[in-house]
Amino acid sequence: MFRVTHQTIDLSELVRYVTDAEAGAIVPFIGTTRNHNEGRRVIALDYEAYPEMAEKELARIGAEAQQKWPICKMAIVHRLGPVQIGEASVIIVVSSAHRDAAFAASRFAIEEIKKTVPIWKKEVFEGGEVWIGSQSGEEFKGK
Amino acid sequence: MKIKVKFFAILRERAGASEILKEIPDGSTVGDLWRELQKDYAKLNVPGIRLLYAVNQNYVGGDHRLSDRDEVVFIPPVSGG
Numbered sequence: 001m002f003r004v005t006h007q008t009i010d011l012s013e014l015v016r017y018v019t020d021a022e023a024g025a026i027v028p029f030i031g032t033t034r035n036h037n038e039g040r041r042v043i044a045l046d047y048e049a050y051p052e053m054a055e056k057e058l059a060r061i062g063a064e065a066q067q068k069w070p071i072c073k074m075a076i077v078h079r080l081g082p083v084q085i086g087e088a089s090v091i092i093v094v095s096s097a098h099r100d101a102a103f104a105a106s107r108f109a110i111e112e113i114k115k116t117v118p119i120w121k122k123e124v125f126e127g128g129e130v131w132i133g134s135q136s137g138e139e140f141k142g143k
Numbered sequence: 144m145k146i147k148v149k150f151f152a153i154l155r156e157r158a159g160a161s162e163i164l165k166e167i168p169d170g171s172t173v174g175d176l177w178r179e180l181q182k183d184y185a186k187l188n189v190p191g192i193r194l195l196y197a198v199n200q201n202y203v204g205g206d207h208r209l210s211d212r213d214e215v216v217f218i219p220p221v222s223g224g
Contacts, residue, residue, distance in 0.1 A: 031224050047223065048152050050216055053200040054223075078223055090224055110224060118197070118216070119223030120152035133220030134153040134192055 001075040002058035004049050004119070009077045009091045018073040018095040025099035029106045031090040033083050037132075040125040047080045047089060050118040054078065057117040061109050065094070068108065069101040076109060078119055089121075144169055144211035146176060153219050157186040167209070173198065174205035176215060192219060 001017050011028060018026055033045045062074045072095040079089045092109045096102040113119075121132045146165050150158045158180075165183075167176055173196045181187050195218040196203050202218075209215065 048155075049223075050149065050151050050197070050200075050218070053197055053216070056200055114221070114224045116202075116221065117223050118151065118218050118221055120219065121222040122152070131153040131219065132222035134189060134222075 001077065002055055002062055003076075004051050004054050004058075004078045004080050006079070006081045009079055009088050011088070011091055011093070014075040014077060014091055014093040017075045018093050020072040020095050022097055023072045023095035024097050025102045026093060026095045027099070027102040027106045029090075029092040029110055030088045031110065033085050033087055033089050035085045037123060037125075040123075042085065042123055042125050044085070044124040045083050045089070046122040046124065047078070047083060048120050048122070049078070049080050051080075053118050058113070061112045061117070064112075065105040065108055069096065069105045070098075071096040071101050071105045074105065074109070076113070078113070078117070080119075144171075144209070146209055147212065147214045148176070148180065149214065149216045151216065151219070153189060153192075154187060154217055157189065158184045171209055172205065173203060173207045173209065173215060176209065177205075177217060180217075189219075194218060 035042050058076045074094045076092045083089050092106050094102040094105045123130055148165055149162045155161055197216045198213050
């Protein structure tokens with residue numbers, strides 16, 4: 001299961017999805033929105049995606065993980081739109097016969113997401129807002 | 144030929160549009176399209192930004208030749224997770 005959604009991500013649904021009689025381990029990773037970044041107090045976050053390609057890239061990451069490690073199933077869901085501080089922005093759940101494979105695949109997936117999946121985070125902080133990764137200096141305009 | 148261009152994140156805000164149709168000469172590359180778009184939308188030029196290119200939802204290089212009705216997205220640095 002590889003998708004983007006504007007709804008709250010349901011961890012238990014993803015755990016059910018990867019549950020497998022062959023599996024001896026299920027590893028969940030939950031990326032959450034924190035209230036500070038680079039010394040700034042963050043008030044809110046807003047995620048935007050190129051949805052068709054984002055889901056395709058998430059599936060590509062899943063297929064690559066399947067080739068690299070003997071995992072049973074993987075689910076990745078990324079949240080879009082406004083996300084409150086402390087909520088899950090991304091959840092990855094992997095099952096495997098032995099725990100090493102699931103831990104490794106999970107780590108691989110989150111690192112790849114940050115490199116290749118067309119999803120962008122806008123940070124709203126006290127005194128401005130910025131698209132993370134695209135700072136030009138000019139973007140720090142007051143709100 | 145006509146190319147569908149979609150803008151996201153900082154480029155969407157700067158272009159003031161999410162999606163446009165752009166007429167360009169046959170044989171144009173993704174890089175050519177980007178140069179043309181910067182003439183139409185001067186604010187697309189974000190100093191120091193590093194863009195990736197996607198055609199029909201696949202990453203390509205700047206020298207990729209476009210076909211009529213391709214869907215092109217200029218991808219600012221991603222920041223998911």
